[in-house]
Amino acid sequence: MGSSPDIVSPSSRIRRALWPGLWVPVVILLAGSALSFSVAKRVSSQTEALAQQHYHLQHQALVHLVLEHLYRHGNDVSLLKVPLAKAMPQHLSLRIDTLERHTKKPLLQLGSIHAPLARQALRSELDIGGHRSMVTTMPDAQLLKAPAQNLRWLVLVSGMALTLLAFVLSLYLCWRNHQQRKLVQSHRKDLKTQSQKIANLNVEKVALRQALNDSENRSRDLINLSGNLIAELDEQGQIGYISALAADIFKQAPSDLDEKPFQQLVVQVDQRRFVECLEAARADQDITQADLALAADDSEQPVPVTLRLKALTDPVRGLVGFRLSAQIKTRPHD
Structure with missing residues (x-):
């Protein structure tokens, strides 16, 4: 037996309630979010790698500067303070220790950092005229981690903003499409109603014309019979x-x-x-x-x-x- 046309299944009600093409903004939101996270992660990794390379170059430049001054001034570390202070970049600390005797007191220490990254510290051993020393540089999180994190958040926020904008626009277009479909359905119902009214009027017109013809014939007969x-x-x-x-x-x-x-x-x-x-x-x-x-x-x-x-x-x-x-x-x- 066929189902009654008045009975509407729950799935049909859900399909009617949902806007047409609603899958498009959902796909935009999911794809845009995934792409934003992926690009942000990749850019962050590349930025951190570049920061590491930059840090290595800064360490080598400081070591060369120390080596040059020690050769020039005969291992006098005290004369290194002023030129090193001028050459020291931000978010980096430098320490020079002697390897001649066992001591924890450095010969020279410059720079102060708030969040040191001990695992990222670089050390270079110098041997000048039999005097061995160790140059150690330690970066701050602001030097290595912060740029990558800032760029990651920038890319992520920008990508999510563009994704949300595209999501909202596509959602608005779905809503407009839904309203247009409702309007078309309403016009179709009105057109069907008007067509039915026109059909009824045509039937009434035929009946009235027949009645008018009958009335005219009756009047003509009455006139002739009078x-x-x-x-x-x-x-x-x-x-x-x-x-x-x-x-x-x-x-x-x-x-x-x-x-x-x-x-x-x-x-x-x-x-x-x-x-x-x-x-x-x-x-x-x-x-x-x-x-x-x-x-x-x-x-x-x-x-x-x-x-x-x-x-x-x-x-x-x-x-x-x-x-x-x-x-x-x-x-x-x-």
């Missing part, structure tokens, strides 16, 4: 519609009488009375009545009728025409 001549005239008195009885009276098709002044269908002696009847209907805005005769075919006798006229008015244009009813008093003889 035995009266019915006509509609414009404001100049010209025929716009005339019933089928006109064919019996005037021996002309109703369509042949379109736009013909109704006054011409009245016998000559009664035409002035017809014009007065039109004027009275126009002035009184009420039904006017007159007894006169209609001019039938030349071979026929005039048809006496009781004529009734009503003026038709429009709020904007004023008088727009007349409705006319002619009740035959006596039928023309065959």
Whole structure:
């Protein structure tokens, strides 16, 4: 048996609640974070290696400076204090010990450091004229570790900032896509509703047209069955519609009488009375009545009728025409 369309599974509800393309910002966040950590670690390692090389070069430069002064001044260590103090870099300490006798007191010690790295200390043994000495340099953490850590944090923060920016932008685009989809679905529902309304209106239109046709046929039948001549005239008195009885009276098709002044269908002696009847209907805005005769075919006798006229008015244009009813008093003889 098929499942009911009203029953929605939990997985379908979750898929509807989640924004489309949400996996893109997740991938950006994970990939960007991993790449930031990897690059930060690699840059930190390279920076630390460069700091180590720089430290080795500084140690060798100090050893060469000590060796040069000792050769020049005959192993007088006391004269090394001033030139070494000028040449000493920051975050580095230097110590010169003699190897001639066992003593812990250095011949010369320069520089003070707050976080010494004892394992990174470098030692060089000097032998000048039989006098052996040891030059020891010890770096501070600020010299070897701090640059690598600072650069690592800089790369990491920059990478994470760019990753978060891309994550937020992609998340915003997912949200916009979700809103657009909701809007499209809403428009589709509205379109479906409007299409249904249009279909209903078309059905109603067909029904109304059928009812109008039925009403028109019924009105035409009633007009024909009434035995009266019915006509509609414009404001100049010209025929716009005339019933089928006109064919019996005037021996002309109703369509042949379109736009013909109704006054011409009245016998000559009664035409002035017809014009007065039109004027009275126009002035009184009420039904006017007159007894006169209609001019039938030349071979026929005039048809006496009781004529009734009503003026038709429009709020904007004023008088727009007349409705006319002619009740035959006596039928023309065959």
